[in-house]
Amino acid sequence: MTIAEPEARWAELGRQACITLAPLFSAVEHIGSTAVPGMPAKPVIDLMAALDDLDEVNDGALESLGYRIQPADMPRRLVYRREDYDSTAYHLHVVTMDTWATRNERLLRDYLLAHPEARERYAALKRELMDRHGPGEAYTRGKTALIQELTDAARTGRGLPPIPVWEE
Known part of the structure; x- marks a missing residue:
């Protein structure tokens, strides 16, 4: 999968997905590059949702909405994927509510929305890396x-200590 130029429909797809998922979670938001207007991105609507306990996830309800559990090497997180008829993909990251306010994905999204110069740097890097490496591990x-630099700035701006952006 390659990155695509920004599409206005991404915001609406994210908004609709959040509305649909809201009854199942304590919080749900559109995250990732498709949540940042003007940002090139893989055409995947990334969502983050939270509950007090991951054991509370209603897998049956998610499955009825087309979300299938995916293997994830991240602690305290469940990942689900949904593929729509128009080949739009959705990734749903479910985390615990006690970590919601300090989630790097949410902080980075908000930072990019508030800092156009950072958004442009990130967009340029994504295009350069995709041209040079194509999709895959080298791109990531x-x-x-x-991402670490921008996330550290976002965390510092909120009085939070820096932490690695990739969970292990």
């Missing part, structure tokens, strides 16, 4: 330093 690794 190539973004890490800038």
